[in-house]
Amino acid sequence: MSKREKQAIGQQILAAFRAAGAQEVAPDLLLPAETLLDLYGEDIRARAYVTQDSIRGEMMLRPDFTVPVVQMHMQNGAEPARYCYLGEVFRKQDHGETQPEHPRDNEYLQAGFELFARDPDADAEVFALFHGVLKPLGLRASMGDMDLLMDAVRALPLSGARRAALLHHIWRPHRFAKALARFAAPCEPRTWADSTAPWTGLRSPEEMQARLDRLRADAAEAPLPALWVARLERLFAIDAPAPEALRELRGLAADIPDIAPAVDRLERNLGLLSARGIDVGAIRFDASHGRHTMEYYDGMTFSFTAPGRADWPPVATGGRYDALAAVLGQAQDRAIPAVGGIIRPGLVHELGGLA
Template sequence: MSKREKQAIGQQILSAFRAAGAEEVAPDILLEAETLLDLYGEDIRARAYVTQDPIRGEMMLRPDFTVPVVQMHMANGAEPARYCYLGEVFRKQDHGETRPDHPRDNEYLQAGFELFARDPDADAEVFALFHQILAPLRLQASMGDMDLLMDAVRALPLSGARRAALLHHIWRPKRFARLLARFSAPTLTRSFPESDAPWTGLRSPDEMQARIDRLRTDAAEAPLAPQWVERLERLFTIRAPAPEALRQLRALAAEIPDIAEAVDRLERNLSALAARGIDVEAIHFDASHGRHTMEYYDGMTFSFAAAGHEDWPPVASGGRYDALAAVLGQARGRSIPAVGGVIRPGLVHELGGFE
């Protein structure tokens, strides 16, 4: 497949985004690594290409478009605003010592749409736009909601430190499961005997003492009751057509009242999609869907996948990222809700395009 063919598909998608009122933008390819590391954490190093500049310091080839688009909007954007773009992103896809039989591209084309608006119908607008563009490909639409999961974690009767640790690892299911198991069992007693020996190590004495104090406090905390673990596991494993998932979530909200607001929002989104002519019965809701997306999504998440190509990434994906927009706008005293997504023109071409 030639780059020209991918670009042609990308231009078709871009035209549809422009027709939906989006302004086309072209963010930089080389970005300051510090900002991305602050937002994503050090885990991004395993997926991004990092280089050193003698003047600008550590730089990173663009791993996605969302951060530079948000930065651009916060600098001079009006409200509401719709942006679209087409360009390459760069990510390390394959890990290990041997090259896989079917390697994924480390450089690939993305066409994207980002909406900055306080309109409660924004989630439905973006999902419906992607649904309309991708309709000829007959893809499977899936949906989740990270706020639903985070509200459930915030409701756990745990210390603030333990809840923060679980929230930090909610996008890393294996680490999250290990932490949840540890917090559900009695804490092993650890001894920190007094000593006249000098402090040694990379951390300062104050930092090490603070760490010891946190461990002592954690050791005194009671384990999480089994019913809370069971409720959380039931929530994380809800997978069903969207209306049925809504029914299950409504029942679970009786046991976890803190998720009721997120469940109400899901119901409004589904009603808004149905009003736009979308068959919500055909949308697959997976409560854990957002745990496998970019870590900045903190509300609705969605993806469109090709049947029979389970080894492919989604043809399109996106979601809401209010917290990211708030963090990047903080220096300018700005904050606005945001939702967006991307389509991979290369995968659209492999499926035969839109014809």
């Protein structure tokens, strides 16, 4: 498959995004690494290409478009605003010890759409746009809601420190499960002998004392009741056609009232999608869907995957990222809700194109 063929598909997608009112933008290819590391953490080093510049410092080949588009919007964008783009992103791929028959590309084309608006219909607008563009391919649509999961974690009868630890690992299911199991078990007694030895190390005595105080407070905390563990596991396991999932969530909201507003938003979004002519019964709602997407999504998430291509990444992904937009808008004292997504033209081409 040639780059020209991928570009042709990408231009078709861009045309659909422009028809939806988006302004085309072209963010830089080289981005300051500091901002991306602050947002994503050091984990991104394992997936991104980083280089040094004697003037600009540490730089990173663009791992995605969202951050530079948000930064551009916060500088001078109006509200509401719609943007679209087409270009390469660069990510290292860990193929393990054996090279797969069809390895993922380290450089691949993305076509994307981002919406900055306070309109409560924005989630449905973006999902419906992607659904319409990709309809000829017969893809499987899935959605989730990270806000739903985070509200459930915030409702747990735990200390603020333990809730914060679970929220930190919510996008890392294995670490999350280990932390949840630890918090549900009685703490083993721990003692710290008094000592007259001088403090040593890179941390200050105040920092080390604060750490000891946190460990003592954690050791004294009662374990999370098994009932709450079961409720959380029941929520994370919901995976059904959207209307059926909504009924399950309504039942669970009786036990976890804090998730009721997120359930109401899901019901409203499904109603808006139905009004746009979309069969919501064909959409899979996976409560844990967002735990396997980009870590900056904090609301609705969605993906479109190709049936029978389990070894492929999703053809399209997206979601809401209000917190990321707020963080990047701090310098301009701006915060505006945002939702968007990307499509991989190369995979669309392999599926026969959009014609």
